[in-house]
Amino acid sequence: MPTCRMKSRVSPCPPSPPPDPDTLLLAPLLASVGSLPGVGPSVERLIARAARGDRVIDLLFHLPDGLVDRRYRPQLAVAEAGRVCTFQAHVVRIIAPESSRVRKPWRIVVSDGTGQAELVFFSPYQAQRLRVDMQICVSGMLERFGDRLSMPHPDYLVPAEQGIMIPLLDPVWPLTGGLFPRHLRTALQGAFARFPALPEWLDPEMVRKRKWPGFEQALRILHRPSDFPDLMEGDRYTAASERARARLSYDELLAMQIAMARARIDNRDRPGRSIVGTGALRAVALSRFGHEPTTAQTRVLEEIGQDLRAPHRMTRLLQGDVGAGKTLVALLSMLSAVEAGHQAALMAPTEILARQHLATFEKLSPVPVAFLSGSVKGRARRQALEAIRTGAAPLVVGTHALFQDKVEFADLALVVIDEQHRFGVAQRMMLGEKGDRTDVLVMTATPIPRTLLLTQWGDMQVSRLDVKPAGRKPIRTSLHALSAMPELVAALRRALARGAQVFWVCPLVSESEALDIAAAEARHAMLREYFGDLVGLAHGQQDIAVREEAISAFAGGKTRILVATTVIEVGVDIPSATVMMIEHAERFGLAQLHQLRGRVGRGQAESFCLLLHDSQLGQTARRRLALLRDTEDGFVIADEDFRIRGGGDLAGHRQSGMPDFRMAAGVHIEQLLRAAAQDAQRVVEDTAAGVRRRTAAIAILLELFSRTDAQRIMKAG
Template sequence: MSDTASPPVNSLLAPLLAGVETLKGVKPATARLLARVARGGRVIDLLFHLPESVVDRRYRPNLRQAETGRVCTLHVTVTRVIPPAPGGGRGKRPWRVVVTDGTADADLVFFSPHLVRRLEAGQDICVSGTLERFGDRLNMAHPDYLVPVARMADIPLLDPVWPLTAGLFPSQVRAAIRAAFDVFPPLPEWQDASVLKQRRWPGFEDALRTLHRPCDMPDLLEGDALVAASERARARLACDDLLAQQVSMAQARRQNRLRPGRAVAGDGSLRRIALSRFGHEPTTAQIRTLAEIDADLAAPRQMTRLLQGDVGAGKTLVALLAMLAAVEAGHQAALMAPTEILARQHLATFRKLSPVPVAFLSGSVKGKARREALTMIADGTARLVIGTHALFQDSVVFHDLALAVIDEQHRFGVEQRAMLGEKGPQTDVLVMTATPIPRSLLLTQWGDMLVSRLDVKPAGRKPVRTSLHALSAMADLLAGMERALARGARIFWVCPLVSESETSDIAAAEARHAALCAHFGEGAVGLAHGRQDIAVREQSIADFAAGKTSILVATTVIEVGVDIPDATVMVIEHAERFGLAQLHQLRGRVGRGQAESYCLLLHDTALGQTARRRLALLRETEDGFLIADEDFRLRGGGDLTGRRQSGLPDLRLASPLHVDMLLRLAAQDARRIVDTPPADAPPALRARIPAVSLLLELFARARAVRAIRAG
């Protein structure tokens, strides 16, 4: 696929790219709810909102032969309508509708009179729901469907169940989906015909119909045909999702290869001084990754490289040495961090090691200090610059920015990252993350970035002893903390939430802080969470670092960027509620000094087998890459910020299992599509290219180049 490939034929896609409010019968209020639940307001977004299950309503017995505990669809006659009995007592009393089919009687139970008031003795109706037995009576509580016999066809034999949101009802989703298929245009096939045949995958529209409207597919109504057909349909749609992503990445990679840059090569003079001040030999991994970065900097193209390093692997030293290469070549380099506390920690490290002055800029730098920093950046006096989001503001003008380093890059938006890279002419970009990225997710999320992995830690770091404890043993834990504090220990205590909520029984940071203050004394316990004013939060962390408090209760705001060597104990409450990679990052806040360090994972007493296995893995290894791969396999890659801890980022229809099964297939196909010159492409491949353009439009992949460039 060349860079000048034809744009999508929008007239063909117009019905699918239109807003859901354009569908027949969809009112504006319903359209807003559909857009919310479907993560987008287009008709295709609604069709990508796949059902989570299907209720089989084909079982249509008579009452005498009916099996209880399963969904039944019944043709019955109303014999009596019995209103709630008068009187007190707790709870609402139900309406009962006694029905019969001539073989036995049953009760329909309703707690709302809405449907009941339309029923009368002698009326023939059809109902569908779960049949149960209470005592000697058959009972169906709140039938899913209740219609006159003449409308029995309104009860679907196979009934999809879609995820909903407050105010949205299944009937509204069902009607909107029906209207969407009424306007579905005939689309050309973008998947390889041989793959479709080999895997027995349906076409794109048929795959969507199989999942949303299985009753439209007569072949699925017999036996267990729906199960296999649904699996094939989901696999095909997942491969569409992956192919769209991989093609957009391959296009971006091709653009990056063609984008001119400038060669940046230092003479090593400043690096030698920095390494002598560091006082230790770099690890083999640091030497290797630095060589990879140097080769990119020296090449006549712009660099976009991901530096991935586990906790304590030494990313900051690599970043400093890379930035000094740019300074040696006569240019500027900047490092942007997501929080002021992390940026200031980098500043302290750089000022200790760097042979050249380091400027600092953040939102808290104001007045004369800010004016001086801006002047030094603009006239080139400041060769190294460290800061927060303040660095990409319009008022910041660089003299000659050659290298932009972005730390904890997933905490910045694409536009923010791009804005920093655009502060200089043909700026090279190095993005860093301390979150171990699973290999499958690495390919999916960063498949077009050059990747360097720091997989060796500096010598001398002691392992953190990790143990599991039931929350029911809290008294023993507090006694152990008393002994540790008597020895001078400093303790992190991490909770997942800031305050109690009606929907969660997780102990909150504020409640835990109050409990620990009551036990250890208010002067001994600090509190840090994301809802505090930043100055208050950073003061709490600073007090803990200085030893003014011995315990710091916190949320995941301390997950990265907090470096307190004297902290030796990490307690994580409700550890089963965190992702493994996030637990590993939190554990990395201790074990940074010379003293023995401990991580205590507190969990519910009734811990499931999978959760126990996950936590046991954390106890058995400190290999962040192994932990991340296992977390991906068990839970999905999630949102690397830790806010959403399962599922795949940036993919609509592909599950973790689909990624493992189909990513290589999609990536290989994408490379053939993008990298094969049109003149050399076989006719079948050449014919697919316009259809692939439609695929990219459907999956909203038109802006991939800038996203990849920004990291």
């Protein structure tokens, strides 16, 4: 019997809780990658970096993003250049460079008896392992130079008897510096060797109808296609791999939807407090505003008001397009809490944005507003903290500083969080916990596709501001090739002569060897040659005081052109700016382009947005930019962009507010999300009713996809 030693006495240890059978079953998949054969500490670190996790399941979820077809195995006499080909041959001649000091390649002449080809190596490592008459098997891209076939740096070069080891279909995984495909192949071989027999968590009828493989088989099809020789003919593997990806996408969507369904029930059941305002303070704010709310604002305010009056906690997303009037909705909602005798706080991700909200609140609010940020020091900070603690400031605006330990509220009832995606969930909860049964309203100006609202915001009710205030003039958007830079500079000179102020946005701060795009610093220098001191510069690598001074100089008219990176995307409100020029627009996500465009068109003058793009623009990129040119409706842009991008990169240059899926690609989300949501609802209802049909298997699914909170709830019934 195990013993515990306490002081000088020996006594039996308290009994350990019985091991969780699911945990035991999943132990091989939840173990570290370093436990796999052939994976040392350095490779383990590299795999963890590439796979975004150090567990075996993280490795298995690190799916290939491409495939090299090595099934073309011709004789050299008839081999086609420009294709990946695999062939056996013997070494005829080895031609070493004349001098190691001159960077020239090794050339290895090989023959298969029907023709010859040259293998070319700039590194001597493989070349020096070869000998004349050696029988080899190689695979790589075959090219033609003059009358010679050539294969620069073959992907595979092995003795002929090992040629069978070269895969017919070769997965291509995303890698990181120092990590090579062989490392992943070795690790995956060990992972599949210890893969446990898992129960099926999907509805058998759905699996049969869609011809989906099982979970393990789906992973094997994608990572190790050579395990399935029956799929190597024609397009059979293409169809099988598509079914495998759809199956894994559905698994991920189902796990997320179950967690979201459970979260909705939790939110519905959480006790709150009824907040009923008198309307007096809101009436004063509206009279100072001087305009009637839009129909969308009126509708959204009623939705929020119903939540505040209800006896449960509100968790609502306010999604408003650029210029739709979210700040007014936030203020009026917060004044409802103040009318009921409570406090309300708004938290923004940057000081610029927080101070912009503060300026609006101070102009419209009939009650005092406290401001707190990291830059508020000394006496001003002490006064703000005291006003918040005593309730002398019913309204509070600030940054992350609001949820620090020293900040105490008198009676915080409503929290508004702007640009919620910039904050972690823990940060959102920390501010909410400053009050008792606090209601939460989160806001975003990032258009979110309707298809994704279920996933990213499934635990929230959603309100949309889909009407802009009257009087906003449309922004004329046009596309221009960067090769027309002289004409663009001339147009810029004409705009300045008419009194315009211009944003010029670049995607990088300094030149990059990896991306052939103009940097903000380089563009700033070029424009200063034409326009001198009228050109300012703002980017994220500047000291914050320097950056804010540049923005202030532009706002005050001291400079007329502001070259900037995306630091101006939110929180910069300069009504006099009427021209937005975005360089290499094809490199941005559409949501980000839409946000940047929203920096102009805020005054009475007509405004313009010029999307500057590379001359060699692909068809998909052209469609995306044309979509932005043809509409200013952020919701239409988000929905259509999602369809255009389909199964490609879900985020492009990742658009804020998008879920971070590992398996599910755009086309699968669109096709499968609604079915996953309905299936998840059935699972949750069955669990609540005590039906154990799939409970154990679903618990394993949730563990694999790190939805363990929902798993614990399910196990508890």
